[in-house]
Every structure is written in C-alpha cells, then in structure tokens.
Amino acid sequence: MERFDTVILGAGAAGMMCAIHAASRGGRVLVVDHARAPGEKIRISGGGRCNFTNIGTSARNFLSGNPHFAKSALGRYTQHDFIGLVEKHGIAYHEKTLGQLFCDDSAKQIIAMLLDEMAQAACELRLGTTLEALERSDDGFAVRLGGDGAADIRCRHFVVACGGKSIPKMGASSLGYQIADQFGLAVTETRPALVPLTFGDEVLAGFREIAGVAADARVSCGKTSFEEALLFTHRGLSGPAILQISSYWREKQPIRIALLPRLDFFAALRASRQENGRRSISNTLAEILPKRLAAHLADANGWAGPIGDASDKKLAAIAAILHGWEVLPIGSEGYRTAEVTLGGVDTSGLSSRTMEARAVDGLYFIGEVVDVTGWLGGYNFQWAWSSGWAAGTAIAERSSPRN
Template identity: 60%
Template sequence: MAHYDVIILGAGAAGMMAAIEAGKRGRTVLLVDHVQYAGEKIRISGGGRCNFTNVNATVEIGRDRFLSQNPRFALSALSRYTPENFIALVRRHGITFHEKVLGQLFCDGPATQINTMLLGEMREAGVAFSFSTNVEAVEKTETGFSVRFASGYATSDSLIIATGGKSIPKMGATSFGYQVATQFGLRVTETRPALVPLTFETGALERLKELAGIATDAIVSHGKTKFEEALLFTHRGLSGPAILQISSYWREGDSISVDLMPNASAMDFLRAARTATPKLQVQTIIANALPKRLAQLLGDELDMHTMIGDFPDKKLAIVEAKLKAWSLKPVGSEGYRTAEVTLGGVDTRDLDAKTMAARAVPGLYFVGEVVDVTGWLGGYNFQWAWASGWAAGQAA
C-alpha cells in the first residue's frame, strides 16, 4: 500500500492540470487512468491541432457561454485561471499557435504538443502516473480515501475526480465519475450528448440525402438562442459548427430555424432578381445565392414553377421565409459516440465554486467535464478544464 497526499482519477485536461498545481505545492500526487495514454481528447481535438482555449472565455461576453443549472458557478475558477494564464504556459514551452475565428486558439503544430507540455509539467512537479489501471472501488476512510485497483490499493488525504463525461466512449469515456458522486451522496443532473450532430427520421433523410457533403454559412436558431457559423449536410442529418452549438440547447420534439442568407435581405435579393431576370424560375434565382442542390431542394419545397417576374410581393414573402427561417425538425442526435462533450453532471449545488470541493465530503473534489458545466464550441470546455483543475489543485 502507498499513501499520497492527493490521488487524481482521470488523466485528461482537468486531471493533469490539477496534478500539476497540487504537485507544485509540494503535495505527493498519484494520477490514475484506465486508458493507456494521458490526454486522449486533447490529442484528437481541433482536427489534431487542439483548440486549447478561447480568448473570450473570461471576458464579459463569454460569461454566458457556459451552460449549467447554475451558470454563475464557473465564474470563480474562470476568473482566477484565465486564458492568458494558459497562453503564458504554452508560450513558455515554445508552442506556437494562431487565432482562427471567434477567439479560438489552435496550435500551429500537432495537438500532442499540449500533452507533452502537461506531462513535462507533471514530471517537474513530481507527479506519479499509473495508466492502464482500472479502479475497482473508492472508499472513505477516517483520514481520507482508499482507492482499490486490480493490483492493490492506495490511500490519500484528498481525492480529485477528473474522469470526464460519457462523450466519445471509444476514447475511454465512462460514467464512473457520476457513480462516485452518487456513492458519496452528491446529486447528478440529467446528462445528455452536447456539441453533437443532429439526425432526422427516414422520410426527411430521403428528402435531404442529395445534400450530403454540402456546407453553407447560416444562422441556426432554437428559441432566442442563435449561432452564425457553417452548417454541413450529412448522410445522417446536419452537422457543422452552427449545428454542434445549437445541439446543446435543442431538445427532442423541438424544431430549429435556419437562416440561409445571414446578414442579408432576402426580400431585396428577390426583388432585384424579379426586375433583372424576370423570366427565371425561383430555384434558379436561389442558386445564385446558395449551392445548386440546396437551391433545387428549396425550390421543390416551395413548388412555385412560374417565372419570378410574375411573383407579387406576397409570393416573394413566402420565398423569403424559406430562405430566412427554414424550419427543420431533427428527431435525435448522433449520441455520445460523436458528442464532443456531455451536458449536465455533478450538481454544482453540492460543490464549492472556489475549490471544486464536495461540500459534505471533506477532501473530495470534482473537476472538468464531470461537473455540470458545459461550454460552447471553440475552446471554452478546455478553458473550464484548465480553470477547474487549477482551482482544485490549489486546495487539495
């Protein structure tokens, strides 16, 4: 049996950050994971370039970009460990990066640079690793915790759960963290796939199948929430950044609205076409603004086969509504298999926002995706991982 000041279960972004910070404080730390390598989600993120943070994550406009039953919970950790803090770490290791759109920062080189950086920081902080190690049981002791593995067990004063959510099970995702929370009496909110492609029923798929592979800029809305980014038609339904974003808000039975001419007046476009090319049909006109196959489908749905020169404004308004508020009704999502994150998790009412500690279980902490905090696409979830891991590492 070995004893540590801190045992951390989960070697993802949040777990490694917690290990680094606890180790830097002189704590003896053991980091455990059932997978073979640390930071597997980091490795595949951002198309292999790792969108490691977003510069807007902690400024005022970014504060509403974290979903939770208590959206304010995340602000304490995020305000104390900001994107600038992580950027400084990246710079110190000589990792070059660039900003794409909407404040998203990506490595110039492979995402594995971030893993190498974090592993190096952990070694420097004296952190012990144990990978390919399955946890069989976690128990509370009089002085801390006991964690049993197939090969034995270890004890600790503090225990940090950084096991993530259910998303991308092929990368090793499990519901273990939620089970530990329940075991110790913490509440767990409803969990569901988020940042995930949406799917359609067979009839709608048959109608949309010719569009597979087409991408176009759009504003996708659900209620008052809207995202202006790329939309991608797939053989299962819809994907692309705009759809992944709205998936965190969409619920089964709801429709979404798609504006296919963002920041443009469809009525002005149609009236100009009526004057300039009165003998063309509407789908031909639409094809001047949208991909041809998409224009053909919209034209078929409109079922207006007369020349646009014969359209009164009332009829143009019907076309305008199709272009600016195309209503689609997904039946589901691709699920945890392709979801980038899990929405919901350990209830923030049972955690201390400053330290990430369980209020009723001294020495127990939850960080990262396992907590009911989910960020927008574009580096927000990594920033939450760094910040929550940092907060727990300062206290455990």
C-alpha cells in the same frame, strides 16, 4: 500500502492540470487512467490541432444548473493564463473564427506540455490502470487500483477528473457519476451535447440529396440562436451552428434555420428579377446559395417558373422561408459523436472556489464530470484548465511536503 497526498482519476485536460498545481508545493501526487496514453480527447480535438481555449471566454459561454458557479474558477485562472503557459513552452498557435485558438502544428504539443509540467512537479502517472474500489479512511481515502498500476493506496485528497459519457469508444463511462452517488452527491440529468441532430425519414430523404453541402446560417431553438455554418449529412444536420444549438434542443422541439442571415433575400431576389427575369427561381437562388441546396429548396417548396413571373408577394414568401425554415429533429447521434456531456455532478454540492465536495472532505470533482458545459470553440478546455487549477491550488495549500 502506498501513500500519496493526492490521487487523481483521469489523465485528461482537467486531471493533468490539477496534478501540476496540486504538486506545486511538494505534495506527492498520483494520476491514474485506464487508457494507454494520456490526453486522448486533447489529441483528437480540433482536427488534431486542439482548440485549446477561446479568447472571449466568460461564464456566459457555459450551461449549468447554476450559471454563476463557473465564475470563480474562470475568473481566477483565465484563458490568458493558459495562453501564457502555451507561449512559455514555445507552442505556436493561431486564432480562427470567434476567438478560437488552435496549435499551428499538433494537439500532441499540448499533451507534451502538460506532461513536461507534471514531470517538473514530480507527479506520478500510471496508465492502463483502473479504479477497483474507493472508500473513506481515517485520514482520507482508501483506494484499490487494478490493471498495470495495481496497488492499495491511502491518500488525503481524491480528485474525480474522468469526464462524462461522450465518445464511449475512447472509454468514456458514467464512473464519475457513480462516485458522486456513492458519496451522496446529486447528479443532474445528463445528455449528449455538441452533437449532430437526426431527422425522420421524410425530412432525411431530402437531406440525403444535399449531403455534404454547407451554408452559413443562424440556427435557433426557443430564444437561443447561434450564427455559424451548418452542414447537411446523410443522418441529418451537423456543423458548428447545429452542434451549438444541440446543447439547448430538447425532444419534440423544432429548430429554425435562417440561411445567410445577414443577406436581405427579398431585396436580392427583386434585383435578380429586374436583371434577368427569364432565369428560373432555382437558378436565381443558385447564384446566392450552394447550387444543390438551391435546387432542393426550389423543388421542396414548388418554386417553379421564371423569376420574372414572381410577384413581390411571392418573393417575400420565398425570403420568409429562407430566413425561417423550420425543421423537427427526432434525436441526436448520441454519445457516440457528442463532443461533451451536458449535465453532471450538481454544483450545489461543490465549492465553486475549490471544487471540493461540501459534505465530503478531500473529495473533488473537476472538468466535464461537473454540471458545467461550454459552447463549441475551446470553452470546455478552458473549463478543464480553470477547474483543474482551482482544485489543484486548493489541494497544494492543504498538502504538506513529503521527503
């Protein structure tokens, strides 16, 4: 029988961060993961360069049944704290749009940084290891592990950091939610988030003609809007603006697209009419929008003939459609391509300060498994760092050093 102060299920961003801090006062910490390598979602993120945080992070960038829950962890371990850790390890980084920070070189540098910090804290890592059983014991938890790290273990603290359902080909599952249910914690509805949207055959037939075309847009659903790029695909719509709005979209809700939202289309079309009235409406639009997209919109809406023949009323109608194009998605690409899982362990059952289950002493839930879901742009990684830090520091305060 092996004994640890803390066992952490999941060697991802939240789990490794938690381990570093849980072991900071000498507590014996074990991290287990079914995968053959740690930090797999870190490795593939940001096109292999890891969008590791966002300089504008605040609680308003997250969806949750309790919009205030994330404030404590995010406020006590901020994006600036994590940037300091990155700089301490000499990792070069750069800012892209909207405050997103990426490694100059490789996401593997972030994984190496976390592993180095874990090694310095004397954390133990067992990969290719599965959780076979978890039960309460007199002094904490009885854990049975299978696979390469098979063992029977006793621990005082057990941390669930195994993520959500997104990207099942990487081993994602509902295990974290099952553990919550086992110990009587509620789980909110879960669904794919930050995911491309799909459309019915009638709409999709037109989209296939313009697959690969991207354009700046403001995409809205209800009262929520995001202004970034969208991308037409063979399956429907993708791109940052679509991924963002997918977290707010629900079945049978239309989305509204304003192409080039900062452009006054009516004024631009009137100027083009005056400059060259013989030019077709399609060709006029092609001076403003990507050529294939302009042709598609002109054909789909019957915008034929020279622009010189178009009245102000017609130009205003064209501008209204370009700034208010409404389409009805029929679904999303699902967990297969979703970057995160929306929903999760209900925050009403957790301490916002420590991430510990209120009714189960020593049981913690951190990262994606919790009902806290960030926008696209580094926010979900910051939640992983912050929630992992919150649980890890709370555990360290309770753990006694072992010789």
